[in-house]
Amino acid sequence: MKALVYVGLKPGVLDPQGRTISRSLNDLGFDEVTGAFQGKVIELNLKNSDEPREAIQARVEQMCEKLLANTVIENYRIELKD
């Protein structure tokens, strides 16, 4: 089983990386770009288990809270895949 974790900055948090991307694309002639935000995706391979999906989801949430996301400034979203 796989878990995809999307981590991105909370709205309102300064995103210099996104602004750099946006400005660089404009400089390269891509004028249609009006904004950019960069986040990360973490793909986790998980051992197959008989636990219910809710329990697995809860474990991955713990991983986010403890390690994968800085919840002061970042949001996360989890997607489980068989």
Add this chain to the structure above:
Amino acid sequence: MKALVYVGLKPGVLDPQGRTISRSLNDLGFDEVTGAFQGKVIELNLKNSDEPREAIQARVEQMCEKLLANTVIENYRIELKD
């Protein structure tokens, strides 16, 4: 319109970041994690245009080739959203 660009390492490319995540999760007691890979997501805001979807997709592909991805070691995937 929005474009989501997912950029990740090609298979076979050494991923020290992913290995660190995987090992750290194991150390924290999450034994079910057998592997981890980290990639990035770039969300682009695009001006609304009358161009066909294929043309917009082609432009975003150019952005990836020129700036967003290092195609020697990275793959990318584009998703357009209205």
